[in-house]
Amino acid sequence: KNEVEQSPQNLTAQEGEFITINCSYSVGISALHWLQQHPGGGIVSLFMLSSGKKKHGRLIATINIQEKHSSLHITASHPRDSAVYICAAKETSGSRLTFGEGTQLTVNP
Amino acid sequence: GAGVSQTPSNKVTEKGKYVELRCDPISGHTALYWYRQSLGQGPEFLIYFQGTGAADDSGLPNDRFFAVRPEGSVSTLKIQRTERGDSAVYLCASSLTGGGSSPLHFGNGTRLTVT
Numbered sequence: 001k002n003e004v005e006q007s008p009q010n011l012t013a014q015e016g017e018f019i020t021i022n023c024s025y026s027v028g029i030s031a032l033h034w035l036q037q038h039p040g041g042g043i044v045s046l047f048m049l050s051s052g053k054k055k056h057g058r059l060i061a062t063i064n065i066q067e068k069h070s071s072l073h074i075t076a077s078h079p080r081d082s083a084v085y086i087c088a089a090k091e092t093s094g095s096r097l098t099f100g101e102g103t104q105l106t107v108n109p
Numbered sequence: 110g111a112g113v114s115q116t117p118s119n120k121v122t123e124k125g126k127y128v129e130l131r132c133d134p135i136s137g138h139t140a141l142y143w144y145r146q147s148l149g150q151g152p153e154f155l156i157y158f159q160g161t162g163a164a165d166d167s168g169l170p171n172d173r174f175f176a177v178r179p180e181g182s183v184s185t186l187k188i189q190r191t192e193r194g195d196s197a198v199y200l201c202a203s204s205l206t207g208g209g210s211s212p213l214h215f216g217n218g219t220r221l222t223v224t
Contacts, residue, residue, distance in 0.1 A: 035213075042217050048211070096154045098154070099151035102150075
């Protein structure tokens, strides 16, 4: 069992739909990262959070430390949002990040 | 440049050869990470530098893999006696401070193919 699990693995949506991607982790963490990876491999950091909620444009990330769960929401989705979304947990002890396997999002026009 | 730069972007080598992959982090970033990503999977941690020293090298798969960061900026990942299983995208990331608690900035990766 991976220490960081994401669901769903694949998600297809129509333009304009509200999207939720989930991340659960089994270790104690001090921070959780949400990353976006476009075809060709470039990874962009979207959020880093340790509690509560953050918002940037149409993207919202939430985390519940007690439940060891985080969600990434995309409002009014657009085809350019199509990418792989990865969550990564920074464990309380040590410096490494443990990555989920990613969620492939496809938004159709 | 403003971002993390990795060279080469692609590297094809024969089994058994030695390769070096270079990462040029954002200026001033003290933390540097190497990850490896196989097709369809999330990145896998290899090694983390804080300054010049390897603070955590527990992700290196075996002693064929070695990384250095002699002056606390550019880092080189070295792979000896390459094997076909080493084929992957090798990603480098840097952050202003260490410990995984500040935003990461990724390079575009080096795609290594071992034939």
